[in-house]
Amino acid sequence: MRNFIELIFDKAFTLERSTKKSILFFLDVLLISISYYLSVGLSRNNIIFNVGILDISHYAIVLSGSIILLYIFNLYREVTRFVSLNVLVTTATSSLLAGILCFVSGLVLSTAYAGLATSIIFSLLLCTTLGGLRLIITSYFSSRLNTNKKHVLIYGAGSAGRQLATSLMSGGEYFPMAFIDDDKSLEGASIQGIKIYNSSKLKELVSEKSIDRVLLAVPSISRAERKSIINKVEKAGVAVQTIPGMTDIVSGKMKIDEFQNVDIEDLLGRDPVPPVQELLEKDIRNNVVMVTGAGGSIGAELCRQIVNLKPSVLVLYEISEYNLYAVEQELRIICDSNSLDSKVKPVLGSVCDRFRLQSVMNHFEVDTIYHAAAYKHVPMVELNVLEGINNNIFGTLNAAMAAVDAGVKSFVLISTDKAVRPTNVMGATKRVAELVLQGLGSTESNIRFSIVRFGNVLGSSGSVVPLFKKQIRNGGPLTVTHPDITRYFMTIPEAAQLVIQAGAMAKGGDVFVLDMGEPVKIVELAEKLILLMGLELKNKENPDGEISIKYTGLRPGEKLFEELLVGSNVEGTVHPRIMTATERYLPWKELENYLSKLKEAYLHKDYSVIREVLRTLPTDFSPSEEFSDLLCEAAPRSNENVISMTKRRDT
Structure with missing residues (x-):
């Protein structure tokens, strides 16, 4: 019998709209007739009674009048399988008016069956039957449609969660099975028939209700709170997505049910500290500012923040033509959009070209330099040792000496945690670059040299995050070098903002270290990223997952753990996330001798001397193996030719 009824409903679901209206009209006529008959019978305590011509006329008036009222209130325009509260209120109003019509017409016709009791009972029965019919149809179609929807939990029973539930129930893809909220006072309550559970029951609900994903409807919480929620969802082993921010919803840019992947920044759980x-303004506002490596990840973000601080001129110094073009176009849009008067000057050039650097600094009369130009990718520098040394060490030396000669007031070097007790060439070259600025800072009083050291930034060109996202889009696997490898992470905007503030504190030769929070295991980052992109990890415990993780082994020069401090002498500053470190360095005259020896070894491609100098300097360089440079075993045309060409290029 049940299957027969379902078959009838399913058949009705496929009918033309006009046919559906005709069926509904017929059912309404039947229900009005039944309600009229029962109201008369109940009012007389006898369902068997004689009917005269006036009684038939009264029935005809009530029936036709009730149908007309239903048309007047547009009850046949509504899609019955999506009945709202407004439809039920309209049905009740129509029934009340039909009852009044029943009473008034009965008085006019003087029929014995149309008293006040009959009219009241008729009105109540009509409201119940007509409303009940529509609710039954709605309930049936909702249950049939919901069987094909993905089951979701809504995390957050606030206004955003309620709006999301309403949107999902009228949609065709997701159905909210329950609300989750950390407010224990809400536990057990219901919203729109959907029960609210405490977050402690999240894992249990995921299993019981076959949940496909959790939707975060908590747009106003902090990143620390969001990280805590994501950790709970991760333990439940289910995908997670979030609704757009309220600003985008209110402005009409996005709808509340246009779900987004959770920002990777939420994994850090760090809310930005007000600057x-x-x-911020000390070395920038109304000054001429120059950024080397302006087209890189950090360099470009520095430029974005600097231009909003209203320098008189912002000089973009970049070796890549395309990167320079891209960042210049973006900055011009920012200037136009915010009516900024700062002049943006894109300059093509390499930090290995001392003459070019000197010309640019003298021409624009630069006041402040942020030196972000460097080779930062560990495996690439390991395979190209000579260029790493030339760019990172001698490029920094060129920029610093040119700054001294040009009368620059402040010079800030962007360094890395890989410079601390390095096991790779990239880290060693960055540590030597730090020594260059420390040495010069001890002798030059007219310029403030400073170093800002921090770890990885999320989403930079050398970060694992873009690689992981690409691998996920390609179906995996995600490649991780070692299950225990950890790294410090920070967002690019936060890092750039802290760099600017740290540089403004400098007195000369300062080493600033940014508070990076707790180190993150790369494999955990990979697992969370899979979850945040709405997918499931594939492993032995979950063989039906979509994305797996593959371990590839540590690369040449790669460390399991990174550090931020060479020594233990660290002090706080006026900013809670900027520390200053006191670390050993060499007097400038002594360092010059080492740099000369390193330059000679570079020109002669003498890798053994290069290795010796890097280890002799106070870098704590401890390479795990011999250099992996691609040219180590290649025989040049002759060392004399190589030296001659290099000297001509430098000149």
């Missing part, structure tokens, strides 16, 4: 405005 010290005086420090």
Whole structure:
């Protein structure tokens, strides 16, 4: 019998709209007739009674009048399988008016069956039957449609969660099975028939209700709170997505049910600390500012923040033509959109070209330099040792000496945690670059040299995050070098903002270290990223997952753990996330001798001397193996030719 009824409903679901209206009209006529008959019978305590011509006329008036009222209130325009509260209120109003019509017409016709009791009972029965019919149809179609929807939990029973539930129930893809909320006072309550559970029951609900994903409807919480929620969802082993921000919803850019992957920044759980405005503006506002490596990840973000601080001129110094073009176009849009008067000057050039650097600094009369130009990718520098040394060490030396000669006031070097007790050439070259600025800072009093050291930034060109996202889009696997490898992470905007403020604190030769929070295991980052992109990890415990993780082994020069401090002498500053470190360095005259020896070894491609100098300098360089440079075993045309060409290029 049940299957027969379902078959009838399914058949009705496929009928033309006009046919559906005709069926509904017929059912309404039947229900109005039944309600009229029962109201008369109940009012007389006898369902068997004689009917005269006036009684038939009264029935005809009530029937036709009730149908007309249903048309007047547009009850046949509504899609019955999506009945709202408004439809039920309209049905009740129509039934009340039909009852009044029943009473008034009965008085006019003087029929014995149309008293006040009959009219009241008729009105109540009509409201119940007509409303009940529509609710039954709605309930049936909702249950049939919901069987094909993905089951989701809504995390957050606030206004955003309620709006999301309403949107999902009228949609065709997701059905909210329950609300999850950390507010224990809401536990057990219901919203729109959907029960609210405490977050402690998240894992249990995921299993019981076959949940496909959790939707975060908590747009106003902090990153620390969001990280805590994501950790709970991760333990439940289910995908997670979030609704757009309220600003995008209110502005009409996005709808509440246009779900987004959770930002990778939420994994850090770090809310940005308000900047010290005086420090931000000190070396930038109304000054001529130059950024080397302006087209890189950090360099470009520095430029974005600097241009909003209203320098008189912002010089973009970049070796890549395309990167320079891209960042210049973006900055011009920012200037136009915010009515900024700062002049943006794109300059093509290499930090290995001392003459070019000197010309640019003298021409624009540069006040402040942020030196972000460097080769930072560990495996690439390991395979190209000579260029790593030339760019990272001598490029920094060129820029620093040119800055001294040009009368620059402040010079900030962007360094890395890989410079601390390095096991790779990239880290060693960055540590030597730090020594260059420390040495010069001890002798030059007219310029403030400073170093800002921090770890990986999320989403940079050398970060694992873009690689992981690409691998996920390609179906995996995600490649991780070692299950225990950890790294410090920070967002690019936060890192750039802190760099600017740290540089403004410098007195000369300072080493600033940014608070990176707790180190993150790369494999955990990979697992969370899979979850955040709405997918499931494939492993022995979950063989039906979509994305797996593959371990490839540590690369040449790669460390399991990174550090931020060479020594233990660290002090706080006026900013809670900027520390200053006191670390050993060499007097400039002594360092010059080492740099000369390193330059000679570079020109002669003498890798053994290069290795010796890097280890002799106070770098704590401890390479795990011999250099992996691609040219180590290649025989040049002659060392004399190589030296001659290099000297001509430098000149």
